[in-house]
Amino acid sequence: MKLVALMFLVACGGSTPAPVTPEVTAPIEPAKPPPDTGGFRLVAPATLEYTPVDPKQPNGPALAPVSGGVGGGGSYFLRLPAGYKPGLHTHTADYHAVVVSGTPRHWLAGGELKAKPLGPGSYWFQPGKLPHGDECVGSESCILFFILSAPFDSIPAPTAKPGKADNYLLVARADVTFAPMDPAKPDGPKLGIVSGDPKTGPVAFLIEIPPGGTAGLHTHTSEYHAIVVAGAPVHWLPHEPDEGQPVTPGTYWFQPGGYVHGDRCTGSTPCVTFGMMAKPLDAKPAD
Numbered sequence: 001m002k003l004v005a006l007m008f009l010v011a012c013g014g015s016t017p018a019p020v021t022p023e024v025t026a027p028i029e030p031a032k033p034p035p036d037t038g039g040f041r042l043v044a045p046a047t048l049e050y051t052p053v054d055p056k057q058p059n060g061p062a063l064a065p066v067s068g069g070v071g072g073g074g075s076y077f078l079r080l081p082a083g084y085k086p087g088l089h090t091h092t093a094d095y096h097a098v099v100v101s102g103t104p105r106h107w108l109a110g111g112e113l114k115a116k117p118l119g120p121g122s123y124w125f126q127p128g129k130l131p132h133g134d135e136c137v138g139s140e141s142c143i144l145f146f147i148l149s150a151p152f153d154s155i156p157a158p159t160a161k162p163g164k165a166d167n168y169l170l171v172a173r174a175d176v177t178f179a180p181m182d183p184a185k186p187d188g189p190k191l192g193i194v195s196g197d198p199k200t201g202p203v204a205f206l207i208e209i210p211p212g213g214t215a216g217l218h219t220h221t222s223e224y225h226a227i228v229v230a231g232a233p234v235h236w237l238p239h240e241p242d243e244g245q246p247v248t249p250g251t252y253w254f255q256p257g258g259y260v261h262g263d264r265c266t267g268s269t270p271c272v273t274f275g276m277m278a279k280p281l282d283a284k285p286a287d
Contacts, residue, residue, distance in 0.1 A: 035239045038256030041067065042235070045250035050079055053154065060084070063152060066252050067225070073148040075225055075252070080104065080136040080144070087133065088157045093150035094128045096195070096204055098227055098274045099173070100250050102142030105135045106170060110162035120249070121173035121206055121229040121272055123194045130168060131160030143250060145227045147276055169195055173229075176206055181215075181283075189215055189263075198281040205281065207263075209233065209271045214264035217286035222279030223257040231271030234264045238286075260286045 043066050050062035061084065064077040073093060077100070088109055097106075099122040106124055107115035109131040117137055126132060128149075136142035146152070171194045178190040189209045196203035201222060206229070209215065217238065226235070228251045235253055236244025238260050246266045255261060257279070265271035 035237070036259075037237060038259045040237065040254065040256055040259065040261075042247070042251065042253040045248065048077055050077070053152075061086070067254050073150050075254075076146045076148070076152060077250075077252075078144045078146055080134065080142040082136055082139055082141050084142075085133070085135040086154070086156075088131045088160045089133070090129050090131050090155045090157050090160075091126065091148075092128050092153050092155070093148045095126050095146050095148040096123070096276060097126065097147075098123050098145050098204075098229070100143040100145055100227060100229065102136060102140050103138040104142040104144065105137060106132065108132050108162065108165060108168060109157075109160045116172065119173045121176070121274060122171065123204055123274070124170040125168065125195055125204075127166045127168055130163050130166065131157045145252070145274070147225060171195070173206075178206070178208055181207075189213055201277050201279040201281065203281050204274070204276045207273050207275060209263065209265035209273075211265055211268050211270065213271075215262065215283070217260050217262045218283045219258055219260055219286060220255070220277070220284070221257050221282050222277040224255050224275050224277040226253050226255065226276075227251070227274045229272040229274055231265055231269050232267040233271035233273060234262075234266060236262050236264075238262075 048064040050064045052058050053061045053063055059081060062079045065074055066077065067075045099118050099120050101120055103117045103119065105115040105117055112133055176192040176194055178192040180186045181189045181191050187210060189207060192206040194204045194206060228247055228249050230249055232246040232248065234244045234246050243262060243264065
C-alpha cells in the first residue's frame with residue numbers, strides 16, 4: 001500500500017515529504033545559589049529610614065537603625081537638626097560615635113565653654129550614665145553614627161553636676177595621627193587609631209586611601225562596622241563585576257570577619273573611612 005501511494009505521488013508530480021526532525025532544546029541549568037557573604041550589608045544614605053526619637057517632635061532628633069548588636073545594642077545614624085541643643089542628658093548604654101557630616105559639639109557636664117565644633121571623622125566614646133551635652137552648630141543638620149552596647153535612650157539631666165570622666169574620650173578629626181599601613185609604601189593607605197588597642201581590640205580607627213590607591217583583596221579576623229567619611233571609595237566583594245562601584249560619604253557597611261573583600265579609592269581626593277572592630281585589627285592578603 002505504501003509503495004502504491006509513493007508511485008501515485010511521483011506520477012502526479014509530487015515529492016516525497018521531508019522527514020520531520022524533532023526540535024532539540026538545551027537543558028535548563030539550575031540557578032546558581034547566591035554567594036555566601038556571611039551577612040555582609042551595605043547601606044546607602046538615601047535608603048536610611050529615620051524615625052523621630054520623640055514622636056511629639058517630628059522635626060527633632062531622628063534615628064535610623066542599620067544593624068543589631070550583642071546585648072540589645074546596635075548601630076544607628078542619629079540626625080540632629082541645625083541649631084539643636086537638648087541640654088544635659090544621659091544614656092543608659094555606653095556608646096561610640098563618629099561625626100559623618102555637619103558640625104556638632106559634644107561635652108561633659110561643666111565643659112560646655114571649652115567644647116569646640118567637630119568635623120567629619122571626629123570620634124568620641126561616651127560612658128553610660130555620665131551627664132553630657134550636644135549641640136548642632138552651623139546651618140546644616142548633623143549626622144552622627146552610634147554603636148551602642150544596649151538599646152538607645154535619652155534621659156534629661158538639666159541640673160547634673162560634673163561627674164567622674166572614667167574612660168570618656170573625644171578625638172577631633174584634626175588631631176588624628178596617620179601612619180602608613182605598610183612602611184615600605186609611605187604613599188599608600190594610612191591608618192589612624194582613635195580608640196582602643198589594635199593588638200587586642202576593640203579598636204576604632206580611620207583609614208585614608210589616596211586617589212587611585214587600593215588595599216587589594218584581603219580578610220580580617222574581626223567583623224567590623226564602617227562609615228565613609230570622605231571621598232568616593234569602593235568596598236567590593238569578589239563576585240561583584242568591575243570590582244564594585246563607588247559610594248558616597250555617609251555610606252555604611254558591615255563586613256563579617258574571615259570573608260574576602262577589597263577596598264580602593266576613586267576620584268581625585270583621598271578616601272577616608274571610619275571603622276570599629278571588636279577583635280584585633282589585622283589584614284591578611286587573600287590567596
